[in-house]
Amino acid sequence: MIVATPARHLLLVGGGHAHVQVLKAFATNPPANCRMTLVTAERVAMYSGMAPGFVAGDYALRDLSIDLRPLAAACGAELVEATCERIDPTAKQIQLAGGEVIGYDVASFNIGSTLLGRELSGVGEHALPTRPLRKLLDGIAGLIVRAGEHRGDQPFRLLVVGAGVAGVELAFCAQVRLWRETGKAIAVTLFNSGSRILPRYPDSLIRRVERLATTRGIVIKNDVRVVALDDNGAVTESGERADADAVLWVTGPVSHPLFVNSPGIETDTRGFISIRSTLQFKDNDDCFAVGDCGTLIEHPDTPKAGVYAVRQGPILTENLRSHLCGESLREYAPQREFLTLLNMGDGYAIGCKLGVSFGGRWVLRLKDWIDRDFMRKFQLGEGTESD
Numbered sequence: 282m283i284v285a286t287p288a289r290h291l292l293l294v295g296g297g298h299a300h301v302q303v304l305k306a307f308a309t310n311p312p313a314n315c316r317m318t319l320v321t322a323e324r325v326a327m328y329s330g331m332a333p334g335f336v337a338g339d340y341a342l343r344d345l346s347i348d349l350r351p352l353a354a355a356c357g358a359e360l361v362e363a364t365c366e367r368i369d370p371t372a373k374q375i376q377l378a379g380g381e382v383i384g385y386d387v388a389s390f391n392i393g394s395t396l397l398g399r400e401l402s403g404v405g406e407h408a409l410p411t412r413p414l415r416k417l418l419d420g421i422a423g424l425i426v427r428a429g430e431h432r433g434d435q436p437f438r439l440l441v442v443g444a445g446v447a448g449v450e451l452a453f454c455a456q457v458r459l460w461r462e463t464g465k466a467i468a469v470t471l472f473n474s475g476s477r478i479l480p481r482y483p484d485s486l487i488r489r490v491e492r493l494a495t496t497r498g499i500v501i502k503n504d505v506r507v508v509a510l511d512d513n514g515a516v517t518e519s520g521e522r523a524d525a526d527a528v529l530w531v532t533g534p535v536s537h538p539l540f541v542n543s544p545g546i547e548t549d550t551r552g553f554i555s556i557r558s559t560l561q562f563k564d565n566d567d568c569f570a571v572g573d574c575g576t577l578i579e580h581p582d583t584p585k586a587g588v589y590a591v592r593q594g595p596i597l598t599e600n601l602r603s604h605l606c607g608e609s610l611r612e613y614a615p616q617r618e619f620l621t622l623l624n625m626g627d628g629y630a631i632g633c634k635l636g637v638s639f640g641g642r643w644v645l646r647l648k649d650w651i652d653r654d655f656m657r658k659f660q661l662g663e664g665t666e667s668d
């Protein structure tokens with residue numbers, strides 16, 4: 282007599298850059314004897330690489346939307362639209378906001394990150410945050426209205442807090458868009474808490490940003506840390522005021538609280554899960570984490586950037602399959618170098634690779650081609666718009 286082994290339950294939490302690849306791969310080649318569930322806070326995932334282009338007016342929302350429903354349906358996964366709040370690795374279950382509990386045999390987390398300093402006074406009320414990305418994208422129309430309604434002799438003052446790649450791109454793209462839509466002067470100031478914008482990037486790229494900032498009248502201020510926001514703008518650590526009509530909050534990534542709120546999970550100092558090179562939790566073979574939410578124990582300084590989540594996707598897919606089948610796992614090592622491309626608005630982009638920087642309209646065309654090529658793989662049919 283043949284006794285069927287019960288199907289194992291693979292639980293994917295979050296619809297990030299790596300999980301969409303797992304869903305895509307398992308649609309054509311599913312692991313044997315396995316049922317799947319995708320728990321995601323939002324059923325449409327947003328691709329951050331094209332977010333500055335959306336702000337600049339280059340893209341419609343559907344261009345950067347990945348509808349997770351057809352992707353999940355294609356591999357027979359049940360989609361649960363909910364936020365995971367807690368993990369219990371001993372009981373092998375997660376708890377959702379609202380209290381529902383879902384058990385698993387193997388779980389994988391790809392939930393991204395949230396923003397440093399969101400808890401500071403006034404930030405929740407007065408800033409447009411860049412996480413979740415959807416909040417930024419939905420807020421752009423309102424920002425345009427506010428700039429359009431601005432009266433008086435002074436330009437509309439936009440303060441961008443945070444000068445990593447995203448902060449730099451958004452400062453330039455937002456200025457172009459607001460000016461184009463309203464015809465008004467837009468004064469942009471970019472605050473950087475460190476002594477140098479774009480930390481880790483070559484000096485030649487920074488010089489390109491600074492030259493372009495001078496041309497477009499964007500003011501970059503280093504060594505300024507914002508400690509609070511109010512109706513009139515920002516208050517800095519040194520007690521100075523920076524008046525602004527609108528604020529974009531683009532500070533660095535910190536973890537969603539669920540990992541530190543869960544018992545028995547080792548995290549780094551920012552609350553991200555510590556993971557091995559196999560992408561498994563440090564002390565738990567049945568749990569995997571990828572993208573921003575995992576920090577590699579052997580490479581703790583790897584930046585939190587979508588390019589890493591993208592490269593982890595194929596290895597996660599293979600390792601989930603191998604782990605379900607009891608086979609040995611592959612190891613992931615983060616790429617040392619990658620092509621960086623920044624959309625600076627007005628049809629222009631800059632970039633760098635191997636320490637060499639470049640800029641031009643052709644750079645934006647290249648970025649557009651790469652981004653659209655990535656998106657094409659995951660946009661299955663209708664429904665990717667904006668629901």
Ligand SMILES: Cc1cc2nc3c(=O)[nH]c(=O)nc-3n(C[C@H](O)[C@H](O)[C@H](O)COP(=O)(O)OP(=O)(O)OC[C@H]3O[C@@H](n4cnc5c(N)ncnc54)[C@H](O)[C@@H]3O)c2cc1C
Nearest residue numbers: 295296297298322329365392393447572573586587588590
């Ligand atoms: C404006 C902007 C531009 C950027 N541009 C670039 C760029 O050009 N290149 C680059 O490499 N990086 C870029 N980044 C950084 C990049 O966005 C992140 O590193 C990347 O999105 C992380 O991908 P991820 O797969 O880890 O998670 P994400 O893409 O953030 O996806 C996380 C998913 O998990 C879901 N989720 C979140 N919390 C929960 C929960 N508790 N329960 C269930 N589901 C949950 C979310 O709804 C989302 O679908 C940019 C960031 C910003 C803000």
